[in-house]
Amino acid sequence: MVKAVQSARGVEGGRTDITINKIFPLTFTINLGNKECFVSVGLVKPRGDGGDEPGGGGHSCAAGRGMLQRSDQLDKVDQYRRREARKKASVEARLKAAIQSQLDGVRTGLTQLHTALVDVKEIQSSLGDVSKDWRQSINTIENLKDVKDAVVQHSQLASAVENLKNIFSVPEIVASTQQLIEQADLLQAHRKLMELESSRDDLMYEQYRMDSKNTSDMHLISIYFEDVQGLSDELAKQLWMVLQRAMVTVRRDPTMLVSAVRIIEREEKIDRRMVDRKRQTDFIPPGRPKRWKDKCFRFFSLYHNAVSTRVTELAAEDLEANEIVSLLTWVLNTYKSSEMMGHPELSAECDINSLEPLLPQDVVDELLSKYIQTFTSNITGWLRKALETDKKDWQKETEPEADQDGYYQTTLPAIVFQNHLNELLTRKWLGGSHAVDTICVTVEDYFNDFNKIKNPFNKEMTGEALRRVVVEYLKAVMQKRITFKNADERRDGADRMIKEAEQFKFLFSKLAAGEDTDRLCGAITAIAEVFKLTDPTLLYLEVSTLVSKYPDIREEHVQALLAVRGDASREMRQMIIAL
Known part of the structure; x- marks a missing residue:
């Protein structure tokens, strides 16, 4: 090269x-x-x-x-x-600019260090002056000891003057408080008791601040206010009596129970304040903390045990099926719900999970077994009677009932399945009904008996069964058996509808219902999407999509869907229908 x-x-x-x-x-x-x-x-x-x-x-x-x-x-x-x-000149210029920038940074740093050094020297000089002034003022501070003692004494006398009215009227207030306690006017009695305790505690605190070792004056104040502790004990007895009869009091005089709880809350706040002051000053008044709140919630477990005993006695009786359901529902759900023992205000004070169950697990299992046996027996007896009635109807000389097409039919299947169909889109359904599971299992069981039917009859029968199931499901929607209260219920209901549509789709696809399976089951899913929508302003678009997909939807159907949603105003419903 x-x-x-x-x-x-x-x-x-x-x-x-x-x-x-x-x-x-x-x-x-x-x-x-x-x-x-x-x-x-x-x-x-x-x-x-x-x-x-x-x-x-x-x-x-x-x-x-x-x-x-x-x-x-x-x-x-x-x-x-x-x-x-x-190129060389450009490189040299960039190198020069970089070096100049570094030099500027070093220059700025040196300037700041110099300024900091000057400030440190000034602070050092000021600290020296402060130290010098402090040494010169030590003697002056020692000379102010008399003034300090006078200030403490003045504070004590000011507290005495402030509580002078209560001090001179202590016997009168004690008698009035005792009378209020006897009259069961607990709130007023506690208000006067707090006034007496406040006067006593303030005087003792000022005496403690002035001379904590002077026990004679502290004892003198305690003797003068000795009746106050007796009033506190008497009021506590009244509170415990109210709490012991809480089950009766809450029906006859609920305000009395509320007053007792308020008094306990007040005393709890005073206890916390006195404990905090003890950490700061090492002084706490006599009788504090009272801990009435802790004593109050000792009754919590006593009530729980009493309820448990009564519920156990009820469980041992010969209960009907509906009584077993009511008892177990109250014990397992209602008792621990937010309406009773699981209330947020109560859970902050006592943990319900720390208590023993109302009913032992073996008793619950025994009740469940008894309920299943009773329910099975009732269903068997009811079906037997229904079959006998249907048999008698067919053996009559009159012609059997016919449907709209003139074919003879029996109403027995409708009677049997109507209970399950009536559960669809209800509160019970939203809470966890097994109606769809029962329908699917029963349909599959019947088709096992018809599996030898040849096509196209088998396919026609399967398609008709699917159509009837979907129609009954959509009827339940249009009958407005339930109105969702909030977004959570709408979401749960929509999710359940989508899940049940998938159940129908899986079942009838397995039974070879044909191409209509996706279209018919898709109608349930499409309606569920209308319910699931979180933004009401987009309802028009969702309803328009539903109508375009299923043109046979009528105006009353749209009104029913919006009514079940529960959040569409009258104006919004009219606007959607008009558009």
Whole structure:
């Protein structure tokens, strides 16, 4: 390969010097007007640039290898040289700017350090002045001890003056409070008791602050207010009596029970305040903390045990099936619900999960077994009577009932299945009914008996069964048996509808119902999407999609769907129907 390099040290109008790598000694000179260029076959090493050696002028050599590979490119040597010079100048300018930026940063840092040093010296000087002033004022502070004692004494006297009215009227207030307790006016009695306790506690606290070792004055205050503790004990007895008769009191005089709870809450707040002050001053009044709240919730477990005993007695009786359902529903669901023991305000005070179950598990299992046996027996007896009635009807001399097409029919299947169909789209259904499961199992069981029927009769029968099931399901929707109360119920109901549509689809696909399976079951899913929609403003679009997919939907059907949703106003329903 022919390689050439022109030295950057040439002068205008003179000869350009180059250094030839002597691997190949063959060289020749090309005259370019007023310049000459030596060209060599081999590697070229410009003088002073380092050539291709590490750390040398590899850039120039690379430029030569990339630019001067043919003889007709030699006339562009000046152009290449100027371009490389511009690149070099650009690199040098960027390097200079970077170094200048670093220097500016160092200069700024040095300036800030100098400012910080000056500030530190000023602070050091100020601290020295403060220390000097403090040493000079020690004697002055010691001379103010008398003033400090006077301030403490003034605080004590101010507290005494503030409570002077109560101090002089303590016997009168004690008698009035005792009378209120006897009259069962617990709230007013507790208000006066708090006034007495506040006066006593303030006086004792000021005495403690002035001279904590002076027990004689503290004892004198305690003797003067000794009846206050007796009133507190008497009020506590009244509260415990109210709580012990809570089951009766809540029916006869619920305000009395509410008053007792309020008093206990007040005392709990005072206990917390006194405990906090004890952490700060190491002083706590006599009789504190009372812990009435802890004593109150001791009755919680007693009531629970009493209820458990009564429920166990009821479970031991000869209960009917509906009575067993009511008892188990109350024990397993209602008792621990947010309406009773699981109430948020109550759960913050006592953990219901820490209590024993109302009924032992073996008793619950026994009741469930008894209910299943009783229910099975009732169903068997009812079916037997229904069959006997149907048999008698068919044995009569009159013609059997006929449907709208004139075919004879029996109403027995309708009577049997109507109970399950009536559960669809109801509150019971939303809470977890197994009606659809029962329908699917029964249909599949019947088709096992008809599996030998040949096509197209089997397919026609399966398609008709699917159509009847979907029609009954959609009737349940249109009959507005349920109105969803909130978005959560709408979501749960829609999810349940989608799940049950998938059950129907799976069952009848297995039974070979034909191509109508997806279309018919899809109607249930499409209606569920209307219920599931969270933004009411998009109802029009969802209803429009439903109508375009199923054109036979009528106006009353749309009204029924919006009524079941429960969140569409009258104006919105009219607007959707009008559009």
